[in-house]
Amino acid sequence: MAFNVPRHLPDFGSQNRDLEDHAWSSLRGAGARVTGIFEKDSLPMYKDKPFTYTPSYKNRPLWRKKRFFGGITMFVVFALYMLGFWSSPEDKSQPATAKSAWSWIGMSNSDKVDWEERRQAVVEAFQVSWDAYERYAWGYDEYHPIAKTGKNMAPQGLGWIIVDSLDTMILMNQTSRLQHARQxxxxxxxxxxxxxxxxFETTIRMLGGLLSAHYLQTEFPNLASLEEDDEGAAGEDLYLEKAKDLADRLLSAFESPSGVPYSSVNLEKFKGIPSHDDQGAASTAEALSVQLEFKYLAKLTGEKYFWDKVEKVMEIADDNNPRDGLVPIYMHPINGEFKGENIRLGSRGDSYYEYLIKQYLQTNKEEPVYQEMWKESLAGVRKHLVTYTEPSGYTIIGERPNGLNKALSPKMDHLVCFYPGTIALAVTGGLTVAEARKLPTWSQQDEDDLQLAHEITQTCWGMYKYMATGLAAEITYFNIANPPLMDGQPHNVPPATFDQDPDASWRKDFIVKSNDQHNLQRPETLESLFYMWRITGDIKYREWGWEMFKSFLEYEAVEDKGGFTSLANANTIPPRTKDNMESFWIAESLKYLYLLFSPDDLLPLDKVVLNTEGHPFPRFSMGPLFSTGWQRKPRDANGDLVGEPTQ
Structure with missing residues (x-):
């Protein structure tokens, strides 16, 4: 078989490149910046904030592939090899135990799926990504794979990509790469x-990254083992020391009149800074999604003030008397009250709900208040946000932008796709379904919640299948009835698979607007696939993850050993590229793929919790030093605070 160089490679040497880049930077919009905080430097994409993309006219397509052999396209892999996308083999880490997935021109031709081989393919994608960053932008906080440049957010850099990647390197046993990062x-x-x-971002990425690296290197010394980690060696507690120093600075954000943290903090001055937008209000997800990190640090150090500061915010939120467990997406640090009536599980709301159940699990179920709050919120989601599409009947989670009494918007951020995996985790506590069903506490409600998780995961998979590249848009809208069908009402049963016919009926249910067509390498659907596979054992979730991975390889790889880039438009072939590698591509997306294809005893879900940036922490008992320092106020039969209005 003869192989030809792909015809649709971008023209990286175009004389119009400078003009295009200038137009691109001016068109990116304020959504890419932390407005009012960074005067000169932009922050890598906020995890919980979708970027409202203003499209440029820069067209840097990659390539198309059409022939498949053994699961990976021989055509593309060979072409990438010939063009120098991948480095020549070199001993940069411990030898892989499995056959290299890309060592020649494709996967094995066996009819039997080799999940270890697929896992190794993910390792090689990580190596490509990391080595490109190491080669072209080492030490910088941002990496632009096409331009092959880096940029810092602070004068000396904050280790944004390096620290966020530590535990991925440990899990993948990348010893020499980890050594360089540690140095x-x-x-x-x-x-x-x-x-x-x-x-928020610094807590979940930097503090979380350091703490998870400390946990893995301490508890699993055979993973990417380093000599200086030996007991008594100099620098043994490097990760923990850096984490403690950072946390002391971040804790300054909690010195507000109410105890709700300010959106930003000056590291050198130990000073919290109110948001310059939204009249100083903080995103609810930001204020209420830092508890896992600080609680684990408190357990490690014995410093109770870390625990107390972040726990207080949970009490403040609950005292606001949110209706049916659903909270508006802004809180104000001055008075501790919610601001506005916008209710959603997407940007600025998402990880609040995630951290309710994960706080309960983190402390070995010793804080039932958080499970109670989780269950209330899930019932509220069912009551107010779950609806069904037309004509096919897919289950979606909409938004109530003007309050629970106003119209439902059929809009789903890709960020919402964390939710089905979190539901499954909450239902079983991390056990498999087979194990959980044997417990005396198992109920019909658990069965119903698990079914909801299956249905939403299918919808999130459809968000990928709808797009030309097979990579989901940042935001998807849906066709729904007017008035919308709500949870429990009769509706159509959607097809089990997505017919790829461009005129297939299911496509009428999905709507992607022009400004929402970008793909930022986000991990949320992969995260849910990982949880759904581990908990249900349904092989389709693994297969869906493999299909997504192949699309990432096909459309986001960059020539000349550049790594992988985000896409400005994922709904056209060739796609338009965005020239940015988010740190969560390595910290989460590739990590969840690796775990999805790994044996179940790697990070067992009944032993760990993963924070909202994919960093694993151990579960622990609180012991005599720590306790839940607050109790819920009395509520009536409707769940409302006695004598106080509902938010």
Whole structure:
């Protein structure tokens, strides 16, 4: 078989490149910046904030592939090899135990699926991504794979990509790469910088990354083992020391009149800074999704003030008397009250709900208040946000932008796709369904909730299948009835699979607007596939993940060993590229794929919790030092605070 170089490679040497880049940067919009905080530097994409993309006319297509052999396209892999996308083999880490997936021109030709081989393909995708960053932008907080440049958010860099990637390297046993990262952290990383940073993003990525690296290297010393990690060696507690220093600075954000953290903090000055947008209000998800990190740090250090500060915010939120467990997407640090009536599980709301159940699991189910709040919120989602599409009947989670008494918007951020996996985790506590069903506490409600998780996961998979590249848009809208059908009402049963005929009926249910067609390498659907596979054992979730992975390879790889890039438009072939690699591509997307294809005893779900950036922490008992420092106020039969109005 003869192979030809792909015809649709982008023209990276175009004389119009500078003009295009200038237009691109001016068209990116304020959504890519932390407005009012970074005057000169932009922050890598907020995890919980969708980027409302203003399309440029820069067209940098990659390629198309059409022939498949053994699961990966021989055509593309060979072409990438010939064009220099991948490095020549070199001993940069411990030898892989499995046959290399891309060592020649494709996967094995066996009819039997080899999940270890597929897992190794993910490892190689990580190596491609990391080595490109290491080659072209080492030490920088941002990496632009097409331009092959980096950029810092602070004068000396914050280790944004390096720290966020630590535990992925440990899990994948990338010893030499981890050694280089650890050396940079030891010699170059300092928090003593006059720089304002996002309290939330820095907590989940930097603090979370350091703490998970400490956990894995301490509890699993055979993973990417380093000599200086030996007991008593210098720098043994490097990750924990850096984490403690950072946390002390971040805790300054909680010095508000109410105890609700300010959106930002100046690292050098130990000073919290109110948001310059939204009249100083903070995103609810930001204020209420830092508890896992600080509680684990408190357990490690014995410093109770870390625990107390972040736990207080949970009490403040609950005292606002949210209706049916659903909270508006803004809180104000001055008075501790919710602001506005916008209710959604997408941006600025998402991880609040995630951290309710995960706080309960983190402390070995010793804080039942958080399970109670989770169950209330799930019942509220069913009552107010779950609806069904037309004509096919897919289950979606909409939004109530003007309050629970106003119209339902049939809009789903890709961010919402974390939710089905979290539901499954909440239902079983991390056990398999087979194990959980044997428990005396198992109920019909658990069966119903698990079915809801299956249905939403299918919809999220449809968001990928709808797009030309097989990579989901940032935001998808849906056709729904007027008035919308709500949870429990009769509706059509959607097809089990997505017919790829462009005129297939199911496509009438999905709507993607022009400004929402970008794909930012987000992990949420992969996250849910991982949970759904581990908990239900349904092989389709693994297969869906493999299909997504092949689309990432096909449409986001960059020539000349550049790694992988986000897409400005994922609904056209060739796609338009965005020239940015998000840190969560490595910290979450590739990690969840790796775990999806791994044996179930790697990070067992009944032993760990993963934070909202995919960093694993151990479950632990609180012991005599820690306790839930608050109790819910009395409520009536409707769940409302006695004598107080509902939000």
């Amino acid at each position: 940079w952290i030891s010699e170059s990383l300092t928090w003593e910088q006059n720089q304002d940073v996002s309290t």
